[in-house]
Amino acid sequence: MLLSLPALHLQTSEHHPLFQLPHGRLGPWCSPSGSPAPLSCETGCGEGSWILVCRLLVPTQVSLLSMEEDIDTRKINNSFLRDHSYATEADIISTVEFNHTGELLATGDKGGRVVIFQREQESKNQVHRRGEYNVYSTFQSHEPEFDYLKSLEIEEKINKIRWLPQQNAAYFLLSTNDKTVKLWKVSERDKRPEGYNLKDEEGRLRDPATITTLRVPVLRPMDLMVEATPRRVFANAHTYHINSISVNSDYETYMSADDLRINLWNFEITNQSFNIVDIKPANMEELTEVITAAEFHPHHCNTFVYSSSKGTIRLCDMRASALCDRHTKFFEEPEDPSNRSFFSEIISSISDVKFSHSGRYIMTRDYLTVKVWDLNMENRPIETYQVHDYLRSKLCSLYENDCIFDKFECVWNGSDSVIMTGSYNNFFRMFDRNTKRDVTLEASRENSKPRAILKPRKVCVGGKRRKDEISVDSLDFSKKILHTAWHPSENIIAVAATNNLYIFQDKVN
Amino acid sequence: MFARGLKRKCADHEEDMGGALAGFRAVPSYSLQRQSLLDMSLVKLQLCHMLVEPNLCRSVLIANTVRQIQEEMTQDGTWRVAAPQSTGRAPLDRLVSTEILCRSMREQDGVHPAPGMGDDHVLGPGSELSTVTSAQTPRDPQNSVWEMDSPRENRGNFQKSLDQIFETLETRNPSSAEELFSDMDSSYYDLDTVLTGVVSRAEPGPCDGLQGLPPVATPASSSSCKSDLGELDHVMEILVET
Secondary structure, eight states, X not given: OXXXXXXXXXXXXXOOGGGSOOTTOOOTTOOTTSOOOOOSTTTOSSSSOEEEEEEEEOOSOOTTSOOOOOTTHHHHHHTTOOOSSSOOGGGOEEEEEEOSSSSEEEEEETTSEEEXXXXXXXXXXXXXXXXXXXXXXEEEOOOOEEETTTTEEEOOOOOEEEEOOOOSSSEEEEEEOSSOEEEEEEEEEEEEEEOOOSXXXXXXXXXXXXXXXXXXXXXXXXXEEEEEEEEEEEOSOOSSOOOEEEEOTTSSEEEEEOSSEEEEEETTOSSOOEEEEEOOOSSGGGOOOOEEEEEEOSSOTTEEEEEETTSOEEEEETTTOSSOOSOSEEEOOOOOGGGOBTTHHHHHSOOEEXXXXXXXXXXXXXXXXXXXXXXXXXXXXSEEEESOGGGGGGHHHHHHTTGGGOOOOEEEOTTSSEEEEEOBTTEEEEEETTTOOEEEEEOOTTTXXXXXXXXXXXXXXXXXXXXXXXXXXXXXXXXXXXXXXXXXXXXXXXXXXXXXXXXXXXXXO | XXXXXXXXXXXXXXXXXXHHTTOOOXXXXXXXXXXXXXXXXXXXXXXXXXXXXXXXXXXXXXXXXHHHHHHHHHHHTOOOOOOOOOTTOOHHHHHHHHHHHHHHHHHHTTOOOOTTHHHHHHHXXXXXXXXXTTSOOOOOTTHHHHHTOOHHHHHHHHHHHHHHHHHHHHSOXXXXXXXXXXXXXXXXXXXXXXXXXXXXXXXXXXXTTSOOOOOOOSTHHHHHHHHHHHHHHHHHHHHHHO
């Protein structure tokens, strides 16, 4: 359960003078005159400062949250027997996603739960509170299952959440674990009908013979209740583990991708899906490559891309054929012979692929870099950003402890001018594509007070370690930021660090 | 851990081979690094979570790494695939066989080892193997027959093993899990068994009492054999403890 702890929020009575940088103090990328660079989506977010809005902790007790939801209340209550002093593994956040307006922020965790946060509405009295997110709804999306045929457990961990664009008062999202995709409807109820005379006080149906009057119930206001109901369950279509889901721009179909296949679904039909990509070899012995991520083009409903473990991206057009085994475009960067090692293939494996909002570019994340590709140029990316190149000399150790297989995600900001991805030691990195500046920030409890400006971090690579720098050997590889999200139009980011969700925003004057 | 896994040039490689004969160096040689990486990868492929289906992407990447190493070692001529063994063989016999195998290889190269010479270097302190190596067995005249194993066949064996591991991953059942682990003690060094978890019974070869001898192409192989034994020892400790 995610709960916004009051202690972490800015109290309304407090007035922090931090909105203005003190004179003479230069941020690391201020213009030479000393004034802070303008902060707006258009000019990019590598400049300016980031402040912590709130940190949302996953508490291990359940009782604090209002439990008006009908769904799975009992199951959630039964899971209360958790140690309060540390977060359990089930609380580890496994996916983060803003909806299309940015009003809602959904997280999924390893325990199969989805928690939705809603942005605090702006009000004249509490202008400071704008930008904070509070819990809106919580529900158990997936349960652990057992595959009897293979004698294997199916984890309930939520791999991905994708929102549907809002078309009426209710919100819809897709959530998936390894095998099953579910469509959830999240709706509000603030009225209830009262005045039925068909039941007695205890709720038992009255004998119809005793009812002598016709009473029309009236709607009376009630406390706001948010309920989540599963509207569709798309099951039994994937032999391998689902790694991606993507809603099509036609809002009628979506795709789900596992290691070897991609299926196309219609939202209304749960017992059928079309297989549009199948890279399973006839002989499993010949398997050398798997699908790692897939996404639909934001505007062209016939186009999608998928990435592979060999560092390639294929763009497919569904108009070409029913089974898109033959790509329309093939993106691959030639290997750098000077950097060749036994780990070359592993670190080239793409862990995430994202279209830019414009649809013109795709961004890919492999183990050490983020690359931006122009859809019109297949032979190499147009930009390459080093996320943590200092790890290149540590690849053997990272292979030994399996960190080399970590799947980092990457995100665009609303204007496609800044890209962000996570790293180790709770660091995350932002790259401004226009100014070519980059910054490393840390999402940690120790270093972040509410509304405090995040201090840029630096990793020292050999040589003398300056003050405030951290050496490569001191990095904590168990603290990894795999999942981040960027508000679709504003400079608000959500960063998941184990069981903590940090929300940062651009400092506003 | 190790220095950056750069592929060194040929000249460095041979130089390292020669140097390794003198004993362990402070910086592990390239072939030692490579062998260690191979061993690590094989262990990773085996130690999958038994409850949940293993991550296919990770398995594929590790298997590709193993293939890559195997191809390179085949080109170097240092690749050795042990022939499938029958179960029930006492571990000690195995170790004897391995030692004899290496000694025979060295003899073929024209290097006559003094009793227990280089072995102690390789086996490390407190190794059980060192006690085994005191006895020298005469060179088996049929070694040459086994050396005729072509790299291609070895590669085929290896490929087959890798293939089977994917089948294992695909159609997992509890019994295969037991088999996967039951053989680890005695047959770790046997790639086929390691990768499949199933002991395959080859037709009895002429050297029934020995492991199949791999082709000996270069003098360098003897030193890699010593390093292999060191690795084997290390791995044995891990396996026995599991």
